[in-house]
Amino acid sequence: MNTKVKLEDLNVHFGKTHAVKAVTMDFPGNTVTAIIGPSGCGKSTVLRSINRMHDLTPGASVTGKVIHDGIDIYDRSVDPVAIRRKIGMVFQKPNPFPAMSIYDNVIAGYKLNSRVNRAEADEIVESSLKRVALWDEVKDRLRANAMELSGGQQQRLCIARTIAVKPEVILMDEPASALDPISTLKIEELIEELKEKYTIIIVTHNMQQAARVSDYTAFFYLGELIECGVTKKIFTTPEKKQTEDYITGRFG
């Protein structure tokens, strides 16, 4: 089993709040790992530390290591911008750029660091949109404003925008929680397909979703990693009492 991302003694503080406590775990490559836990357990905070999004938050401090392909991304010599191109992120609410067309949204990230000619851009847009199964729905209106799409389409557009940058890891922060059931289903099918090429880490508060889409599951509670392992095992025979209580719905 190849480890794509490894957390070593990861701690995150926001001012005096200790949000993530000494987390050590592995994320195997080309798999889907779900991070579950009750609200406020630090699951999004863990996720956002994997591509250094906390750099933007005043007062946030991260200690410990996040090792991606053998390199600690918090090492002083590492450029966070380069890291975020390798480790993309999809957010809870679809956030396409409202001033841009569908086409420009998909290519926006790619264009940041590389010069592209027209043919190249066309190809990237088409392959990215095909990969998220949005191409057939939008191919006739690529120049239309991205806000004309439905919420579910917008979220798939955001995923297309992320994979257009050609990342290796995709972080998803409750990517379907703002969507209707059918759009949610589409996103889940998409996740299943994407793991062939990418390593996916998904935060979800929906346990059924975690059970459906993930290979591995990590359960967090009050900033601590309680248990992690193969999804089937976590959901059938968890080792810890807290995990069992949570997945059986006794709290959370």
Place this chain on the structure above:
Amino acid sequence: MSLETETHRWKMEKGVSGDLIFKGVTVLFAFSILVILLLMIVEMTGESLPAIRQFGWRFVSGQDWDAVQSSFGALPYIWGSVVSSILALLLATPLSVGTAILITEIVPKKVGGIVAALVELLAAIPSVIYGLWGVLVMAPWLQKTVQPFLIERFGFLPFFKGAPYGVSMLAAVFILMIMVVPIITSITKEVLLAVPQSQKEAAIALGATRWEMIRTAVLPYGKSGILGAVILGLGRAIGETMAVTMVIGNSPQISLSLLSPAYTMPSVIANEFAETTSKLHASALMEIGLILLVVTLVINALARLLLWSVTRGAKKGARL
């Protein structure tokens, strides 16, 4: 039945009339502002009628302004107002947007707050002080340093021809620029603050640097709001009277050269109203006032519309 008695029991008996009176008074106050505006337009139109009848469209196309001959053409004033305001905005916009970006995105919140407060302080300075500084400090500096340099290096351009007088279109442009920076900066700041965090994070997560984030996520999102801020600045610039009057040279001529003196609509009203020579003269000044009023009203309405579309857009985005 019981519901009826219930509601009856809770019916307010005292205070109802008080509320009504209060409501009536506030409506009256608010309404009176509208009435005052309407009265102003009606009154000014009435007073301008002699000039409108006498000159028709020649009033806005004519360049001759001669109280003795009773011949009035306002084009040099319109030209002066429009050119000085637009050039001032061209200079002030990058300055203001840059400052607003610094305040909202670059420096820590505390420092940004201090910078914002300082910039807004500029708006509190009475315009006559700007004028005084302009005529005593800036104009001589322009005359001795800036204008000779421009003439020497760029004198082949029609914009920098002529003698260095100090007081000039250029001086008015600079003064106006300083005066509109606070309003454009503070509104742009609000517009940029309204850009959702999710938009910035979207750009950052794609591997954008801070500047790239500002360029791809922040500025496009605030585009029409910033345009609204600029237009509001235009409204301010075009109506500015005192400071401009003191530095522009007050000479009704249309010249491409920024070094030559010019004249603006508010300035001519301020300068000539106390000593009008005839009824027609007063009426001509009234008509200039009317033009100015209508122009500023339209400009402000346009700016509000743009700003409103931004805030509405933000709400629409939030509903998603």
